[in-house]
Amino acid sequence: MFDFEDWCKSQCQKHPQFHYWHTVLQLELGLLTFVCAVRKSDFDLYVEALTYFLPWFFALNHHNYAHWVSVHLCDMTTLCTVHPDVDREFRCGKFTVNKTNRPFSAIALDQAHEQLNALVKGMGGAVGLMEKPDALLRWMAAGPQIARAVNEFEEVSHIHRDAYMSRHHEQAKSNRRLL
Numbered sequence: 001m002f003d004f005e006d007w008c009k010s011q012c013q014k015h016p017q018f019h020y021w022h023t024v025l026q027l028e029l030g031l032l033t034f035v036c037a038v039r040k041s042d043f044d045l046y047v048e049a050l051t052y053f054l055p056w057f058f059a060l061n062h063h064n065y066a067h068w069v070s071v072h073l074c075d076m077t078t079l080c081t082v083h084p085d086v087d088r089e090f091r092c093g094k095f096t097v098n099k100t101n102r103p104f105s106a107i108a109l110d111q112a113h114e115q116l117n118a119l120v121k122g123m124g125g126a127v128g129l130m131e132k133p134d135a136l137l138r139w140m141a142a143g144p145q146i147a148r149a150v151n152e153f154e155e156v157s158h159i160h161r162d163a164y165m166s167r168h169h170e171q172a173k174s175n176r177r178l179l
Contacts, residue, residue: 041093041106
């Protein structure tokens, strides 16, 4: 009697199309594992997911990813000996950002930076500032304070939504479907 993995291996050997779709499924599950690691701020799962993808970067000729993910993985796996304090913080989930109190909603630091950059650039934010040094200096001095004031306003104005913010938006009654 075969277990499921043995059955999959035998089917992969017999049927090329099965092998293809099995490979696609494994890649998608790997990607979902990576997303889960980031969303849950699970550092060990994050390293495990990157380790899974590393051979694929080499196999698919993604030279930059193959090179830099190798370097990044080496840094992350030696973190506990080289920088134990940073390793401790990363294992507490501080390699991601939580912009809300919702579970499963953490995002990568670079994604958070891109979102902040989009806020600055959108609605006439930083457009034209590079051409006017005085305006850029004023914006650089006032920008963090304006962002702090906006965040404080959003926190105060959404106090009644704390219960909603503690769960995922798909957990709301309005999003549930009857079978």
